[in-house]
Amino acid sequence: MTDHQRNASIRLDAVTKVYGRYTALAESSFEVASGEIVALCGASGSGKSTAIALASLLVPPTSGEVDLLGTGWSGSTAGERRRLIARSVGMIFQEVNLVNHLSVGGNLTLVDDSVDPETVELMLDELGVASQRDKLPGRLSRGQRQRVGVARALGKHPRVVFADEPTASVDADSAHTITRMLRKVADSGAAVLLATHDRHAREIADRVIELGSDR
Numbered sequence: 121m122t123d124h125q126r127n128a129s130i131r132l133d134a135v136t137k138v139y140g141r142y143t144a145l146a147e148s149s150f151e152v153a154s155g156e157i158v159a160l161c162g163a164s165g166s167g168k169s170t171a172i173a174l175a176s177l178l179v180p181p182t183s184g185e186v187d188l189l190g191t192g193w194s195g196s197t198a199g200e201r202r203r204l205i206a207r208s209v210g211m212i213f214q215e216v217n218l219v220n221h222l223s224v225g226g227n228l229t230l231v232d233d234s235v236d237p238e239t240v241e242l243m244l245d246e247l248g249v250a251s252q253r254d255k256l257p258g259r260l261s262r263g264q265r266q267r268v269g270v271a272r273a274l275g276k277h278p279r280v281v282f283a284d285e286p287t288a289s290v291d292a293d294s295a296h297t298i299t300r301m302l303r304k305v306a307d308s309g310a311a312v313l314l315a316t317h318d319r320h321a322r323e324i325a326d327r328v329i330e331l332g333s334d335r
């Protein structure tokens with residue numbers, strides 16, 4: 121094992137995920153170290169979201185090993201994995217999940233007590249959605265919801281960030297802001313795993329992994 125592999129915050133080792141008769145991810149191996157952005161690229165259906173679900177310990181692999189900040193499936197309980205994610209992991213989902221009965225502000229401060237209110241406030245401002253604070257998520261545009269999701273994920277000073285197409289539904293300026301923020305959290309020590317089609321997002325990555333090209 122190299123130093124890079126040993127120090128990795130995220131590590132997949134020959135990970136395969138099979139749904140029924142369909143192989144969503146085949147023998148995938150990669151690492152993401154602290155301070156690094158790794159972009160997962162590939163056609164729709166190539167397994168980008170699957171790789172993120174596996175790397176974040178939300179979904180168990182059919183075979184192979186996953187390690188997130190020193191925790192894997194063997195020797196950890198569901199509670200330990202949940203606490204690790206709550207404390208140290210920021211998730212930006214492809215479909216932003218916000219509680220529809222709570223305002224934007226409530227979603228950011230009530231749902232997840234790991235987020236730092238001051239940081240979130242600054243991020244909402246930087247993302248141009250600070251004025252949406254009191255609205256219910258259902259009243260926001262898709263792109264505005266996505267930006268709120270970014271503030272929620274990054275506002276907890278995460279050690280690991282999973283970002284599944286975080287710039288897919290926003291305008292070019294917001295996409296720029298989001299990628300710049302991801303670079304900033306990586307530069308301050310987070311490991312970032314990014315699924316993207318976006319050329320600009322690929323450009324900020326330290327490494328690009330093409331999925332599905334060998335199937």
Ligand SMILES: Nc1ncnc2c1ncn2[C@@H]1O[C@H](COP(=O)(O)OP(=O)(O)OP(=O)(O)O)[C@@H](O)[C@H]1O
Nearest residue numbers: 139142143144162163164165166167168169170171
């Ligand atoms: N829970 C599931 N049950 C069955 N099949 C699944 C499941 N999740 C993913 N798949 C299949 O696995 C393959 C990879 O899906 P995945 O969502 O990882 O692709 P993706 O690269 O993220 O695509 P996109 O760019 O459209 O977001 C697809 O063929 C999908 O239908």
Ligand SMILES: [Mg+2]
Nearest residue numbers: 168169214284
């Ligand atoms: Mg996807």
